[in-house]
Amino acid sequence: xxxxxxxxxxxxxxxxxxxxxxxxxxxxxxxxxxxxxxxxxxxxxxxxxxxxxxxxxxxxxxxxxxxxxxxxxxxxxxxxxxxxxxxxxxxxxxxxxxxxxxxxxxxxxxxxxxxxxxxxxxxxxxxxxxxxxxxxxxxxxxxxxxxxxxxxxxxxxxxxxxxxxxxxxxxxxxxxxxxxxxxxxxxxxxxxxxxxxxxxxxxxxxxxxxxxxxxxxxxxxxxxxxxxxxxxxxxxxxxxxxxxxxxxxxxxxxxxxxxxxxxxxxxxxxxxxxxxxxxxxxxxxxxxxxxxxxxxxxxxxxxxxxxxxxxxxxxxxxxxxxxxxxxxxxxxxxxxxxxxxxxxxxxxxxxxxxxxxxxxxxxxxxxxxxxxxxxxxxxxxxxxxxxxxxxxxxxxxxxxxxxxxxxxxxxxxxxxxxxxxxxxxxxxxxxxxxxxx
Numbered sequence: 001x002x003x004x005x006x007x008x009x010x011x012x013x014x015x016x017x018x019x020x021x022x023x024x025x026x027x028x029x030x031x032x033x034x035x036x037x038x039x040x041x042x043x044x045x046x047x048x049x050x051x052x053x054x055x056x057x058x059x060x061x062x063x064x065x066x067x068x069x070x071x072x073x074x075x076x077x078x079x080x081x082x083x084x085x086x087x088x089x090x091x092x093x094x095x096x097x098x099x100x101x102x103x104x105x106x107x108x109x110x111x112x113x114x115x116x117x118x119x120x121x122x123x124x125x126x127x128x129x130x131x132x133x134x135x136x137x138x139x140x141x142x143x144x145x146x147x148x149x150x151x152x153x154x155x156x157x158x159x160x161x162x163x164x165x166x167x168x169x170x171x172x173x174x175x176x177x178x179x180x181x182x183x184x185x186x187x188x189x190x191x192x193x194x195x196x197x198x199x200x201x202x203x204x205x206x207x208x209x210x211x212x213x214x215x216x217x218x219x220x221x222x223x224x225x226x227x228x229x230x231x232x233x234x235x236x237x238x239x240x241x242x243x244x245x246x247x248x249x250x251x252x253x254x255x256x257x258x259x260x261x262x263x264x265x266x267x268x269x270x271x272x273x274x275x276x277x278x279x280x281x282x283x284x285x286x287x288x289x290x291x292x293x294x295x296x297x298x299x300x301x302x303x304x305x306x307x308x309x310x311x312x313x314x315x316x317x318x319x320x321x322x323x324x325x326x327x328x329x330x331x332x333x334x335x336x337x338x339x340x341x342x343x344x345x346x347x348x349x350x351x352x353x354x355x356x357x358x359x360x361x362x363x364x365x366x367x368x369x370x371x372x373x374x375x376x377x378x379x380x381x382x383x384x385x386x387x388x389x390x391x392x393x394x395x396x397x398x399x400x401x402x403x404x405x406x407x408x409x410x411x412x413x414x415x416x417x418x419x420x421x422x423x424x425x426x427x428x429x430x431x432x433x434x435x436x437x
Contacts (some may be wrong), residue, residue, distance in 0.1 A: 001081070001083055001084055001085075001088040001091065003091055003094070003095065004384075005081075006088065006091055006092050006094075007077065007079050007095045007099070007350075008080070008097065009074065009080060009081065009095075010014075010072070010092070010095045010096050010099055010100055011141070013072070013073050013074075013296070014068060014099060014100070016070065017073065017256065019054050019057055019058045019061065020051070020054060020370070022049075022051055022054060022055050022058065023050050023167060023170055023203070024055060024170070025048065025051075025055065025161070025167060025173045026164060026166060026167055027052070027158060027160075030056065030059075032059070032132050032134070033132075034058060035134075035385060037126075037154055037155055037156045037318070038122055038126055038133045038134075038151060038154055038155045038156075038271060039133070039134045039135070039156055039157075039158065039235065040134075040135050040136070040137060040155060040156070040157045040288050041053065041134065041135070041136040041137075041158050041160050042136070042137050042138075042140055042157050042158070042159055042160065043138070043159055043160035043161055044138060044161065044162065044288075044289035044290075044314050044315070045138045045221060045224060045225070045229070045289070046162075046202050046221055047160050047161055047162045047202065047203075047289075048160060048163070048202060048203050049074070049110070049136040049138070049160045050110050050136065051099070051203070052136075052160055053073070053108045053110060053134060053136060053266065056108070056127070057071055057073065057108060058135060059241065060106060064155050066106070066394065067100065068229070069101075070102075070104060070105040070106060070109055071105070071106045071108065072092075072103060072104035072106070072108065072191070073108040073110070074092070074107075074108070074109050074110065075110040076109065076110060076111045076112055076114040076115055077110070077114065078111075082114075084114075084115055085115070085116055085117070086115075086116070086117050086120065086121050087272075089121060089125075090227055092137040094309075103130065104131065105130075105131065105132060106131070106132045106134070107125070107131045107132070107133045107134070108134050108135075109133070109135045109136070110135075110136050110147050111136060111137065112135040112136065112137055112140060113137045113138070113139055115313075119149070119150035119151055120150055122150070122151060122154075123150045123151055123154060124172060126151075127152050128256045136160075138288070139229070139233075139287050139288060139289075140227070140286070140287055140289060140290065143419050159342070159343065159345070160338060161201070161314065161342065161343050162200060162201030162202045162203070162314075162315045163201030163202075163203060163206060164201065164340065164343060164428065165193065165201075165336075165340075165425060165428040165429060166197055166428070166429055167201070168192070168196045168201055168206060169189065169192055169429075171203070171207070172192060172206075173190050174188060174189060176188075176189050176280050176303050176429070180430060181426065181429075184305055185217055189425065189429075190407070190423070190425060191238060191425075193425035193428075196316075196425075197300070197316055197329075197332050197333065197336060198316070198317075198320065198332075199211075199214050199316075199317050199320070200315040200316045200317020200318065200320075201315060201316075201317070202217070202218070202221065202315055202317060204217055205217050205218060205317055214317070214320075215320060215321075218318060218320060218321060219321065221318075222318065222321060225246075225285075225290050226243070226246060226290050228282075229284075229288040229290075230284045230285065230288055232241060233284075234284055236281075238272070238273065238277065240271060240280065241266070241271070241272075241273045241277065241278070242267070242281055244292070245262070245278065245281050245282070245285070246270070246285065247322075248262065248265075249290075249291060249311055249313070250313075250318060250319065250321050250322030250323075251313070251322045253311055253312055253313045253319065253331060253335055254310070254312060254328075254331035254332075254334045254335055254338075255309075255310065255311070255331075256308040256309070256310050256350075256352075257282070257309055257310070257311045258308045259278050259279055259282070259308075260275065262278055263275050263278060264431075274281070282311075289314050290313070290314060290318075291311050291312060291313060291314060292311070292312045292313075292314055292338055292339065293309045293310070293311055293312075294309060294310045294311075294312070294338065294348055294350050295309055295349055295350075296308070296309075296347055296349060296350055296351070296352055297349035297350065297351050297360045297362070297367065298349075299397065304349075307352075310350045312334075312335045312338040312339065313335055314339065315339070316332050316336055316339070319331075319335070320330055324393040329375055329406075330349070330373075330374060330375040332356055333373055333374075333375055333404070333405075333406060334373040335425050336424060336428070337359065337371065337373050337404060337424060337427075338360070339358070340427075340428055341359060341361070346361050346363075347361065347362045347363070348360070348361055348362075349362065351370065351388070351391070351392040351395070351396065353391050353392075353395055354387075354429065355384065355387045355388040355390075355391045356388050357370050357371075357372055357388040357389055357391070357392040358371060358372050358373045358388075359371040359372075359373075360396060360398065361394055366396075366397070367392075367396040367397065367398050368398060368399060368400065369397045369398055369400040369401070369402065370388075370392040370393060370396075370400070370401050370402070371401075371402045371403075371404060372385050372386075372388055372389050372401075372402070372403050372404070373403075373404045373405075373424070374403075374404075375405065375406050376404055376405055376406055376407070376408065377403070377405060377408055377421070383393070385403065386403070386412060386414055386419070389401045389403065389414065390414045390415065390417070390420060393414075393417060398427075400427060401414070401419040401420075402419065402420050402422065402427075403419055403420070403421045403422075404421075404422055404424045404427055405421065405422075405423060405424070406423060406424065407423050408421050408422075408423065409421060409422055409423060409426070
């Protein structure tokens with residue numbers, strides 16, 4: 001890196017960059033003045049991590065009484081920083097000092113995983129005790145793996161997924177209160193949920209003007225994950241296999257994924273691909289936040305590994321690149337619940353015995369809640385859906401049950417066990433403790 005290049009990057013931040021208008025994200029309050037550890041904002045590409053960093057910077061400038069000359073923001077996806085290494089850190093600070101007469105107090109390092117030895121750099125900076133450090137990253141396993149070594153005890157993370165339904169309503173300027181959800185306003189919120197379920201929560205997709213623009217953005221995200229996050233990052237040679245796997249997941253999300261079955265499909269079409277390779281690629285897709293993976297509930301780690309996993313898309317908008325909405329609306333509803341459970345930090349599994357239950361939540365050492373999701377309850381499916389909840393209760397001793405549908409609200413009693421029935425969109429707008437107690 002040249003000193004002039006670093007001076008230009010820092011000068012542009014200080015003189016030209018402005019904190020853009022933001023949709024505030026629903027995250028815990030963060031007191032940056034009191035932050036003792038490195039805060040890592042982790043999540044998919046284009047989910048709003050950079051804007052959340054801007055939100056934190058705005059809180060310093062507007063309410064914290066700090067000046068911009070105390071803050072350094074660096075975007076490591078800037079092509080001018082492509083050669084940045086540990087040896088350039090002091091040059092970066094020298095450039096900042098030359099322009100401000102001081103060292104920064106707050107460091108915001110966006111997409112920091114692009115810097116070689118980034119975890120060692122952060123450990124060194126943290127050990128100096130001079131900086132409050134906030135970083136972002138788009139690769140989950142990269143951050144977690146490094147945390148286990150270089151940054152142990154110095155780090156805390158915040159998961160940043162695309163807009164929640166509440167954040168989506170805020171962006172669309174659809175207001176509601178708990179009371180208004182029982183009035184005609186309920187219809188407005190439910191109609192907004194249709195759009196949210198269909199198009200997902202990626203901020204740029206939400207504000208796109210036309211369905212064509214939304215689809216184009218989602219296709220671009222899909223291709224970026226394919227090429228940049230996986231193909232290039234891992235040096236993958238079997239491009240056809242990765243492409244086939246991603247396309248298959250667009251069709252089969254919300255179902256149990258069998259590596260053996262997928263391997264057989266490949267062989268039937270005369271295509272190579274071992275179980276080990278398929279397993280690795282599935283893990284890469286999880287690392288890149290393209291999918292969420294739930295294991296079958298078991299207290300035995302070995303049993304969890306041995307059984308097929310249920311796979312969900314990290315954003316329901318990706319499903320638009322596969323089948324038409326009308327063909328998979330029930331799975332989309334279940335997928336929306338899986339995303340929200342991940343956002344809430346729940347440890348979620350699926351249950352499978354004679355019947356299946358979509359989600360079992362494990363809190364502490366025991367299973368505490370069972371959740372079943374279906375588009376609607378009918379005479380044909382109600383017995384099956386309730387049977388899955390009841391069997392999970394008997395097998396695991398869960399205390400609470402919840403049935404989530406598209407629009408129904410009420411209650412069912414199963415062997416003296418009360419199970420609440422709620423619309424998914426209503427559950428999304430309430431804290432877990434309020435809707436499942």
